[in-house]
Amino acid sequence: MARKNLQVLLANRPAGWVKESDFRIVETDIPAPADGQVLIRNHYLSLDPYMRGRMNDQRSYAAKVELGEVMTGETAGEVVESRNPRFQRGDTVAGRVGWQQYALSDGSDLRKVDARQVPLSAHLGVVGMPGVTAWVGLNDIGQPKPGETVVVSAASGAVGGVVGQLARMKDCRVVGVAGGPEKCEYVVKELGFDACIDHRAGNLPQALAAATPKGIDVYFENVGGPLLDAVLARCNPFARIPLCGMVSQYNAVDRYGVQNLMAAVGMRIKLQGFIVSDHLARWPEALKELTQGVRDGRIKYRESVTEGLENAPRAFIGMLKGENFGKQLVKLA
Amino acid sequence: MARKNLQVLLANRPAGWVKESDFRIVETDIPAPADGQVLIRNHYLSLDPYMRGRMNDQRSYAAKVELGEVMTGETAGEVVESRNPRFQRGDTVAGRVGWQQYALSDGSDLRKVDARQVPLSAHLGVVGMPGVTAWVGLNDIGQPKPGETVVVSAASGAVGGVVGQLARMKDCRVVGVAGGPEKCEYVVKELGFDACIDHRAGNLPQALAAATPKGIDVYFENVGGPLLDAVLARCNPFARIPLCGMVSQYNAVDRYGVQNLMAAVGMRIKLQGFIVSDHLARWPEALKELTQGVRDGRIKYRESVTEGLENAPRAFIGMLKGENFGKQLVKLA
Numbered sequence: 001m002a003r004k005n006l007q008v009l010l011a012n013r014p015a016g017w018v019k020e021s022d023f024r025i026v027e028t029d030i031p032a033p034a035d036g037q038v039l040i041r042n043h044y045l046s047l048d049p050y051m052r053g054r055m056n057d058q059r060s061y062a063a064k065v066e067l068g069e070v071m072t073g074e075t076a077g078e079v080v081e082s083r084n085p086r087f088q089r090g091d092t093v094a095g096r097v098g099w100q101q102y103a104l105s106d107g108s109d110l111r112k113v114d115a116r117q118v119p120l121s122a123h124l125g126v127v128g129m130p131g132v133t134a135w136v137g138l139n140d141i142g143q144p145k146p147g148e149t150v151v152v153s154a155a156s157g158a159v160g161g162v163v164g165q166l167a168r169m170k171d172c173r174v175v176g177v178a179g180g181p182e183k184c185e186y187v188v189k190e191l192g193f194d195a196c197i198d199h200r201a202g203n204l205p206q207a208l209a210a211a212t213p214k215g216i217d218v219y220f221e222n223v224g225g226p227l228l229d230a231v232l233a234r235c236n237p238f239a240r241i242p243l244c245g246m247v248s249q250y251n252a253v254d255r256y257g258v259q260n261l262m263a264a265v266g267m268r269i270k271l272q273g274f275i276v277s278d279h280l281a282r283w284p285e286a287l288k289e290l291t292q293g294v295r296d297g298r299i300k301y302r303e304s305v306t307e308g309l310e311n312a313p314r315a316f317i318g319m320l321k322g323e324n325f326g327k328q329l330v331k332l333a
Numbered sequence: 334m335a336r337k338n339l340q341v342l343l344a345n346r347p348a349g350w351v352k353e354s355d356f357r358i359v360e361t362d363i364p365a366p367a368d369g370q371v372l373i374r375n376h377y378l379s380l381d382p383y384m385r386g387r388m389n390d391q392r393s394y395a396a397k398v399e400l401g402e403v404m405t406g407e408t409a410g411e412v413v414e415s416r417n418p419r420f421q422r423g424d425t426v427a428g429r430v431g432w433q434q435y436a437l438s439d440g441s442d443l444r445k446v447d448a449r450q451v452p453l454s455a456h457l458g459v460v461g462m463p464g465v466t467a468w469v470g471l472n473d474i475g476q477p478k479p480g481e482t483v484v485v486s487a488a489s490g491a492v493g494g495v496v497g498q499l500a501r502m503k504d505c506r507v508v509g510v511a512g513g514p515e516k517c518e519y520v521v522k523e524l525g526f527d528a529c530i531d532h533r534a535g536n537l538p539q540a541l542a543a544a545t546p547k548g549i550d551v552y553f554e555n556v557g558g559p560l561l562d563a564v565l566a567r568c569n570p571f572a573r574i575p576l577c578g579m580v581s582q583y584n585a586v587d588r589y590g591v592q593n594l595m596a597a598v599g600m601r602i603k604l605q606g607f608i609v610s611d612h613l614a615r616w617p618e619a620l621k622e623l624t625q626g627v628r629d630g631r632i633k634y635r636e637s638v639t640e641g642l643e644n645a646p647r648a649f650i651g652m653l654k655g656e657n658f659g660k661q662l663v664k665l666a
Contacts, residue, residue, distance in 0.1 A: 224595060246595045257590015262579045264606040267384060271604045273597040
C-alpha cells in the first residue's frame with residue numbers, strides 16, 4: 001500500500017471572501033523524519049477564524065502563510081515514527097503542523113495529550129487552543145467578578161461556549177450572542193447561559209438592553225461589527241472588553257465603522273487585544289481547569305466534524321460564515 | 334459699590350454643535366458663607382472639552398449639568414471670606430466651583446495652591462487638572478519606555494503639550510498632531526517634540542507613516558475620528574492607547590466610524606478610557622513632578638486668555654473648534 005500525504009496549500013491571497021480556489025490540494029510523498037524529528041499522522045485538523053488573517057499579505061502578529069506553502073493550523077494525531085527521545089511511536093500529540101495528513105516536527109511545537117481523559121479531538125477545542133484562549137481572555141483581561149454581567153459573541157463556538165461556561169462558574173450573569181434560534185437554544189439549554197440573543201433576528205440594541213438590565217461589565221469579542229457598538233452603549237463603568245477576534249470583518253471589503261468608541265472615555269472601558277500564544281505560562285493552569293470541567297460535566301462542548309482533508313477548504317469557508325455549530329474540525333484518519 | 338455675582342447657566346441641551354444661546358448669563362447676589370464654608374472670588378475659569386459632555390442628557394461618568402444650573406468647571410481664585418478653619422482670607426485656591434465670579438465651597442473640593450511658585454492660572458493647566466490628566470494617562474496607561482514612539486493629538490493643547498514633554502523627558506520619540514502650521518511650529522520649536530503633523534494639511538496616513546518610521550507604541554487620544562484609524566494602522570505589537578477624550582466627536586451628529594479596530598486583536602493593542610478624578614492618589618506625585626518641570630523650564634505651556642465671564646460661552650465654542658492656542662482660560666478678576 002503506497003501511502004501518500006495529502007496537503008492543502010495556499011494558492012491565492014483572497015480579496016474579500018475567501019474561495020475554495022484560493023487553496024490547492026496536492027499529494028506528496030510521506031516524509032521521513034531526520035534525527036530529532038517525529039512523523040505525525042494527523043487524525044483531526046482544527047479550523048479556526050484566525051487562519052483567515054494568515055492568508056493575507058499584511059503585517060500581523062504571526063508570519064503569514066506564503067503562496068504555495070501548507071496552510072497553517074493545529075492538528076491532533078499520533079506519532080508514527082520517532083527519532084526524538086521525548087516521543088514514542090503511538091504517543092498522541094497536538095501541535096501546529098498544518099493542513100496535511102502527515103507532518104514532521106522537531107517536537108518543539110508539540111504537546112503530548114492524554115486521549116483517554118478526554119477524546120483526542122477535544123484537545124483541538126475545549127482543552128486546546130480555543131479553550132485556553134477563552135480562559136486567558138476571560139480571566140486575565142475580562143476579570144469577571146461574581147454578580148457581573150458577561151456578554152459573549154459567537155457563543156456557540158469553540159471559544160465563546162467555553163467563555164460563557166467559565167463565567168457562569170464564577171457566578172456571573174452570562175448572555176450569549178449567536179446566529180439563529182437553534183444555536184441560541186443550545187447556548188441556553190445545553191451550555192447554561194442565562195440568555196442568548198439571535199443577532200439575525202434584528203433589533204440587536206433592544207434585545208441586548210433587555211438581556212442586560214444591569215448593563216455590561218465584560219464583553220468577550222469574537223465577532224466585531226454592529227454588535228460592538230451595541231455593547232459599548234451598554235457598558236458599565238470600568239467594563240473590560242477582551243478582543244479575541246472580529247470574524248465578521250475578516251472577509252469584509254468595506255469594514256464596519258465603530259461609532260460608540262467615545263463611550264470608552266466616559267465609562268473608562270478597557271479594550272484589549274490578545275493572542276493565546278503570548279500567554280504560554282498560563283496554559284498548564286488553564287488546561288487543568290478545563291480538563292477537570294469537562295470530566296465532571298460542568299463544561300460541555302459540541303463539534304462540527306467534516307470528513308476528509310479535501311473538504312477542509314469548504315468547511316473553512318462555511319465556518320467563517322457561521323455555518324458550523326460548535327468547534328469545526330476535519331477528520332483526517 | 335454694590336457688587337454682584339455673574340454666573341453662566343446651562344439654558345438648553347445642545348443637539349450637535351453647542352451655541353451661545355445654549356447658555357444664559359445671569360447676575361445674582363454674592364452669597365454669604367454658612368458655618369464651615371468659604372466664599373471664593375474666582376480669578377480664572379478653565380474651559381475644557383469634557384464640559385461639552387456635561388451639557389448632554391445622557392449617562393456619563395459624572396452628573397450632567399441640569400438645565401438652569403451653573404455650568405460645571407474648574408476655577409482658580411482667592412478666599413475672600415472664610416468660616417472654615419482650613420482656609421484663611423487671602424488663600425489662593427483651585428477647585429471645581431463652576432462658571433461664576435463668586436462661589437461658596439465647604440472646602441472638600443478645593444486645594445490650596447501656591448501662586449508664587451507658578452502663576453495662579455497655571456494651576457488650572459499644566460499644574461492642574463489637565464497636567465495631571467496628561468501625567469496619569471501617559472504614565473499609568475501609556476507606560477512609555479525609552480526609545481518608543483509616542484503620538485499625541487491636540488498636541489498644542491493643555492493636556493497634549495504636557496503629554497509630549499513628559500514623553501520627551503522619558504527619551505521617547507514624540508510626534509504631535511495639531512491643527513495648522515502655527516501650532517505645529519510651536520509644538521516642535523517651543524515644546525521640543527520631534528515632529529508635528531498638521532491634520533488640516535491632508536494625507537494624514539502618509540504624514541503619520543513618515544513621522545513614525547518605527548511604528549507607534551503609545552497614542553494619547555484627545556481627538557478621535559480619522560486620526561485614530563490612521564494610528565491603529567501604525568501601531569506596534571502591545572501598543573497602548575490612553576483614551577482621554579474625542580473632541581472631534583463631541584458635537585458630531587453622525588459620529589465617525591472607526592474601521593481599524595481589528596488591528597487591536599493582531600497587534601494586542603490596549604485602548605483604555607480614563608478620567609483623572611479616578612486617580613486622586615496620583616495627584617501629589619504628579620503635581621510635584623509637573624511643578625518641578627515648570628520651575629526648571631523643562632515643561633513649557635501656553636495660555637489663551639479670554640477676558641470676562643460673559644465671553645466664556647464664545648470662548649468655549651471656539652475651543653471645541655480648536656481656535657484656542659494652548660490652555661483656554663477666562664479671566665474673571
